[in-house]
Amino acid sequence: MPIAGSRTLIAEGERALVVIRAVDSETRMSMLSMLSHSPMNVSELTAAMQLPHSTVNFNLKLLEAAGLLDVQYMPGTRGRQKLISKRYEEILIQLPGAAVSAQPNVVEISMPIGNYRHSDVVPTCGLATEAKLIGLVDDPRSFYEPEHVFAQIIWFRHGTLGYDFPNNLPHGAEASELEVSLELCSEAPEHDLDWPSDITVWLNNTEIGTWTSPADFGGSRGKLTPLWWPINHSQFGVLKRFKINREGTFIDGKQVSSVPISALNLTGQPQIQMKVGVKSDARYQGGVNLYGRKFGNIEQDIVMRLWYEFREGERPYIIK
Template identity: 45%
Template sequence: MRLKSIHLGFDENSLTVYKAIANKHRLEILRLLSVEPHNVNELAEKLNLPFSTTATNVKKLEEANLISTELVPGRGTQKVNAKNLDRIIIDLFEKEKTEENNKKIIVDMPIGEYFDCCVKPHCGIVGENDYIGLQDDPRSFYDPFRKKAQLLFMRDGYVEYRFQNKVPYGATVKEIEVSAELCSEAPNHKLDWPSDITVWINNVELGTWTSPGDFGGRRGYLTPKWWLTNYTQYGLLKRFKVNEKGSYLDGTKLNNAIMIDDLRIKEYPFISLKIGIKEDAINKGGFNLFGNQFGNYEQGLLMSITIQ
């Protein structure tokens, strides 16, 4: 079952939620309701607070749409409070303002829909409920059920995706951005396990991110409960962007001369995205790639193209 979440930013609606949760009693109410519904009397008793104070806090959470109240039959009819959300996420990346005459094409590619791959053990593909194929067997990456993958990992190699080129004829491509949740690949997990993970678009190398480690020990927000916590649990969301001014990783300009025209997007019916470990990488620590039901982010490979 997919978790219900809300993303907060810098707008007025987000400010309402920030104000609602900036109180230890209201946070405790949310924690209690995350376990099961309660009425106000039950909440007041567990919080050791007066009924009136508890009712006021419940109302604040209702106004922020974090919880809901409904009438249910009991000893007579009683009001019962229940959670509306499982997670509250704060997005520190402020949405960029796009020029009025620009438009965006956004595609979220499932991680199992790769076009090509080169895989070396330790490796595997994981679905929502079980492994797909055999662990440490590169042949599993050609299993038809790979399209249902929610996590794929390898010690060395790459995966390549081909996005349909949806840029209208005659349009000008101003910018392209790709994002993915990634981390290193160590036995089980290891926080200190650096790996140089490189991204290419249309066979043009954009840059390399050195992942500090393979993250585990605590469950990822989306990672299913059957997956053991001593295995890889989540990654970091990395954003590679190219425009007329250059190429960027998480907003920091990369030390290369790659610009949007170098990607020759208009020349192909597809846009190739390749993620992998270079043969001459200094830190060959492999990589994990997360789908929209594994890790911390509800996305696969997200590509955003700004056109004019």
């Protein structure tokens, strides 16, 4: 998407791959350079490039498919002519991975659901981007496809997915509270509004809590769910907040155990491991649907917030 009021294209996910392929050519880069000065029709561009008409048309189609060209049809001497101009001055590629933001005494990390590091899932299972399925449905091998980082919906019957969040606890600080929020629900064949599932979240192998999802929500389209996704399949989940602090662990503000944040042993650890899944001995083994910021109802990925305080006598470590 372009930045408002500018000629900068921000490309991410599968869109980024299309854009990268489009500019990965000296011929197409030369075309963009020529179109920087003024709009040209195909004949003018063919003459300037000194290439066959078919070659120019082929490369123009790739640039146009990537959204890098503006095309207008104007009256010409022999009917209408195609007038082509360059749409953007610069392209910003956003790489997949966690996005980190920091405020006084709190760090927030947004982790795409497809950016998991560990997969141990049992069918039914699968994953998809906002545009297509990844690999084969009900085949755990699909979770190792390179495209998994772009997933916007992931589902599995039981097992776990594991994520490694960076531990951005400052030197000399002590963690006071950690929260993970994510959109999720049960996983039924197609969907089922009466399909309970015990979904558990772990941090550093410490169980934070188990939420019993009542259903696999479908039948009405999620606010962000793309139109190609069948309406009778899972459409959206519920935003749940799992939190641990010095008093214990909580789900949506309700305390579920007395395990304190000190049990996570965050100090000195380079990462915070988070897992989500259904235990093999769970009462309700109704699976998991996990939604990214381009699927479901909530425009967010998995978000981790870490609150901290500096110990008495300690000062923030500042890099100059």
